[in-house]
Amino acid sequence: MSPVTAEPHPKNNRKFNKKMRLVMKEQDKGKKKGSLLKIKVEHFNFFYDTTRALKDIEMQIYANTVVGIIGPSGCGKSTFLRCFNRMNDIIRNVRYQGEIYIDDRNIFDKSVDVVDLRRNVGMVFQKSNPFPKSIFENVAYGLKINGVRDKDFITQKVEKSLKDAVIWDEVKDRLHKSAFALSGGQQQRLCIARALAIEPEVLLLDEPASALDPIATSKIEELIHELKKKYTIIIVTHNMQQAARVSDYTAFIMLGELIEYEETNKIFTNPSKKITEDYVTGRFG
Amino acid sequence: MERHLDDELQKLKSNLLKMATLTEEGIHNSIESLKNQDSDLAESVIQDDQKIDALELTIEEHAIELLALFQPMASDLRFITTGMRINTELERIADLNVNICQRVKELSSYPLLKPLVEIPQLADVAKEMVREAIDAFVRRDKETATKVILTDKQANELRNKAMEQLMNDYLIKDGSTAPRAIPLFLIARDLERICDHAASISEDVIYMVQAKMIRHHRERLLAIESIDSEE
Numbered sequence: 353m354s355p356v357t358a359e360p361h362p363k364n365n366r367k368f369n370k371k372m373r374l375v376m377k378e379q380d381k382g383k384k385k386g387s388l389l390k391i392k393v394e395h396f397n398f399f400y401d402t403t404r405a406l407k408d409i410e411m412q413i414y415a416n417t418v419v420g421i422i423g424p425s426g427c428g429k430s431t432f433l434r435c436f437n438r439m440n441d442i443i444r445n446v447r448y449q450g451e452i453y454i455d456d457r458n459i460f461d462k463s464v465d466v467v468d469l470r471r472n473v474g475m476v477f478q479k480s481n482p483f484p485k486s487i488f489e490n491v492a493y494g495l496k497i498n499g500v501r502d503k504d505f506i507t508q509k510v511e512k513s514l515k516d517a518v519i520w521d522e523v524k525d526r527l528h529k530s531a532f533a534l535s536g537g538q539q540q541r542l543c544i545a546r547a548l549a550i551e552p553e554v555l556l557l558d559e560p561a562s563a564l565d566p567i568a569t570s571k572i573e574e575l576i577h578e579l580k581k582k583y584t585i586i587i588v589t590h591n592m593q594q595a596a597r598v599s600d601y602t603a604f605i606m607l608g609e610l611i612e613y614e615e616t617n618k619i620f621t622n623p624s625k626k627i628t629e630d631y632v633t634g635r636f637g
Numbered sequence: 638m639e640r641h642l643d644d645e646l647q648k649l650k651s652n653l654l655k656m657a658t659l660t661e662e663g664i665h666n667s668i669e670s671l672k673n674q675d676s677d678l679a680e681s682v683i684q685d686d687q688k689i690d691a692l693e694l695t696i697e698e699h700a701i702e703l704l705a706l707f708q709p710m711a712s713d714l715r716f717i718t719t720g721m722r723i724n725t726e727l728e729r730i731a732d733l734n735v736n737i738c739q740r741v742k743e744l745s746s747y748p749l750l751k752p753l754v755e756i757p758q759l760a761d762v763a764k765e766m767v768r769e770a771i772d773a774f775v776r777r778d779k780e781t782a783t784k785v786i787l788t789d790k791q792a793n794e795l796r797n798k799a800m801e802q803l804m805n806d807y808l809i810k811d812g813s814t815a816p817r818a819i820p821l822f823l824i825a826r827d828l829e830r831i832c833d834h835a836a837s838i839s840e841d842v843i844y845m846v847q848a849k850m851i852r853h854h855r856e857r858l859l860a861i862e863s864i865d866s867e868e
Contacts, residue, residue, distance in 0.1 A: 622848030632710040
């Protein structure tokens with residue numbers, strides 16, 4: 353299969369635009385987001401030893417949008433997600449080719465401090481992983497290791513992060529109790545609050561709701577919807593309905609190739625490629 | 638890979654075809670009842686409407702169940718939502734058949750005002766449009782759907798011609814013809830509405846096949862067609 357160059361913005365989708373310019377001028381005006389380009393991935397390849405796990409990926413992500421990454425197990429979606437904050441660096445014998453720019457800066461540039469990058473690109477994992485500390489300390493931890501000493505500032509920041517993660521009302525009376533006393537859904541929102549405390553600009557979510565019940569899942573999804581006002585969010589999910597609900601754009605990856613990257617509405621109602629259609633309609637995967 | 642959903646979609650399609658067959662029969666019988674002034678046949682169309690109403694509910698409930706249980710995507714989603722719309726259109730066509738048959742019953746106590754020319758022509762156009770719209774749905778055929786949409790203009794012309802004649806030759810000249818002319822006037826209107834529903838079904842088929850909404854904007858159909866032929 354030849355590498356696919358995908359471009360989410362209707363502006364660059366020539367065929368779509370050619371027809372729509374003629375017939376849907378008014379609707380087109382509404383569709384153009386005009387947002388700021390936040391992340392640009394160019395000819396990106398990733399290798400585990402000699403295995404090419406990601407193949408010549410190109411995509412652009414706009415600020416304050418949610419991008420859902422879907423694809424069958426083992427297709428490379430989590431590997432791709434972990435590239436945005438170079439989490440794969442901690443694995444031995446891995447290699448990158450190509451570039452990922454965040455705010456026009458190549459994250460693989462030698463001048464980039466990986467700790468700074470990860471501060472700017474927060475991550476929440478499938479399984480909630482609170483520290484064996486109090487709720488307060490979990491959120492304050494990132495600030496403290498970054499040298500913040502002002503107690504009032506830390507208290508304000510913890511409250512704000514917990515509020516942004518929509519968990520404040522549930523924990524405000526027990527901030528100094530162990531984080532392990534929280535339910536799975538609350539622990540996951542606590543981890544999101546912990547990621548928000550250090551004010552990242554990009555948030556990576558790796559299956560953030562896959563271990564949660566439907567109510568907790570719905571809270572996380574509502575939270576993502578709220579968070580995109582301030583952050584650019586990339587979410588990997590196995591749950592296609594979830595991708596359809598929360599994301600503005602959806603990327604379908606298959607065997608390390610970006611097969612299709614489009615507005616979510618298009619991917620789930622009228623995908624351009626048959627293989628995407630077969631995947632989203634459950635004919636394989 | 639055969640999916641559970643495929644079986645369910647097949648059931649939905651079978652029921653829609655059953656509904657389409659009943660509706661087509663209804664058009665045929667309502668026109669026959671008019672031509673032959675057969676009130677019994679007209680009455681049977683009116684009675685059969687209950688079957689169509691019941692089937693409409695069955696199809697709608699099934700489609701809602703599929704949306705809720707399978708959360709379909711892409712072509713599956715378009716098939717089900719299109720099926721729901723076609724179901725409604727067919728039920729409305731059946732209601733128009735009932736209207737026509739009620740007018741036929743009103744007319745049965747009088748001799749026909751004039752030999753029927755435009756109305757049977759319009760009825761043939763309506764029958765053909767509905768049949769072709771359903772064929773387009775079954776075969777996922779956008780060309781046939783487009784043809785049906787373009788035929789709607791011919792239906793409008795026939796209706797206008799029939800109405801103008803009734804108005805100018807009878808209603809204006811001699812008001813006493815009203816009890817015989819007005820039912821024919823209404824039948825022409827109802828037949829043209831059946832054509833409109835057939836065109837709507839075809840618009841839905843185009844959405845199902847190409848995911849392009851042309852409803853209320855048929856000029857888009859022409860634009861898309863011309864670009865497709867260029868490519």
